[in-house]
Amino acid sequence: MKRPEKPWINPYLGGVLLGLVLFAAFFITGNGLGASGGFQRIWVWLEDFVASGHVDRTGYLANYAGGDKNPLDLWIVPLLIGVPIGGFVSSWFSGRFKVRTGKGPNITVRTRWAFAFIGGTIMGFGARFARGCTSGQALSGGAVLSVGSWAFMFAMFAGGYAVAWFVRKLWT
């Protein structure tokens, strides 16, 4: 049975909901929310299968999976696993689960896929560079008033606006 598609909730209300989840995470665990750290750990876990020696020899990777360390053994990994579960359940009950490609009106689906991959690559690199992504740095660090997180957040918006005009064909 197809559920009727509900509109997204008001952004301010959505923000309050997200803020309550963020607060609950901090209050109960002392940690905020995060995503890219989980991706990093899943990646190193895969890399450790294929090239264990290389992981042990590369200082940055060895921090996660050097020797006997299991890179998946940190809270951020179960948290990240929960995110798509929540996304699926929420979209299903709101009638918004739909196989589709979100894109601007003037590009093909394939072009969108290619740029999604490119954008993801840049984002993955940048998120590790910044030691966290929109969730771990901007939201979590912003809420607990970290100076670095606020600087990061404005830099992120600046980066986005700086290239928006050049990639306007993708979205408008």
Next chain:
Amino acid sequence: MVPILAIAPFPIEADLGKWLAYGLYLIIGILFGTALEQAGFAYSPNLAAQFYLKDMRVLKVMFTAIITAMTLIFLSSGIGILDYTKVFVDPTYLWPGIVGGIIMGVGFAIGGFCPGTSATAAATGSIDALFYLGGIFTGIFAFGETVDSFAEFWYGWSMGRFTLPDWLNISTGATVVLVILVALVFFWAAEWFEKKFGGIDRKTLPRIRYVGAAVFLVLGVVVMLIGQPGWEQKWERISAEKTEVLNNREVQIAPGELLDLMNNNKIKLVMLDVRSESEYNLFHLAWSKQVDPTAEAVDALVPDLLDNPAKTAVVTMSNGEIDATQAWKVLVAEGVPNVYILDGGLNAWLDIFAGSDIHPVTYPVADDQPRFVFTSAVGSAYSASFPDAEEYELEYTSKVKLAEQAGPEAGGCG
């Protein structure tokens, strides 16, 4: 003894066991994904619209989430149910963070997602999110393989736990109000842009948002009026338990143990010499740091001490034990882990290590006054500043147990 209610955040991995704790994190993740999806963050055109000023959903959701969580966190901390020193604050690496932020912004505008939203979107059927996820792993791979070549930059500009109140030099409560005001100005500007570029009329937006804005401002002012607890209030909560620790002399370490710590390169040792600068200049231990014997001066060191790695021991010392014990109370109240006191102070230290050229005075001295007289300022250029451990081979009851760092050190996007 009054039972002490546990103060948040809770050591859930210790209390519940790892798997239950991870189950709790899974639930938090599910709620996180639900909130993102409900807010419309699982559809890339909604996110990209932010950069074309047509639909400022991203900014509205993010800043509302930040001020909601922020207000509740500092309200909880103000009324004493949450210990902010145990909350993970992303350490500041200023320029790496800014450069990373700019790169991410570029990836955001091109790819239409950020990492968390792409994980959500992929589970709602968005195929573009799958490609985006493939990109994220590629980017993470590229970073891991190249970071060692620009490590100096990436580890640079490290400022530790550095918060806006520290930077602005205003109270936490005032910062909370300021951030709320900034967010409201942003919301006002966002709606102005939406009208100009997206044709969304303000009058069609729910009026209750004005009530919401007022509620935030009132709560912000409440946070400011309550203030944040100082070390005295925090000490009140734990004084019964910690006074017993002091009376049982569980944290007063013998000179021999301190000397072994000084020679132990597997741990980080922070020695705080809580005496006046003139006494410190006359004689002090090698690598010790002078801090004025006032609670304020000791309290000012707390942010730096909370930044230390897990295997860090802090040892306070004065001539006797009074000022060192006072400093210990401040640090323990503020949540600094692994703090110890030099047993008997520097007087007891010199009883063992002073050379034949320095004699103790023959008359009794008041507590915490120097018992050895230095006629010239030797600083740390004296044999007793860093005695040769092998020469003495002192026996003592070891008291130092390095507990894990109190704050969740691998938090954030670890």
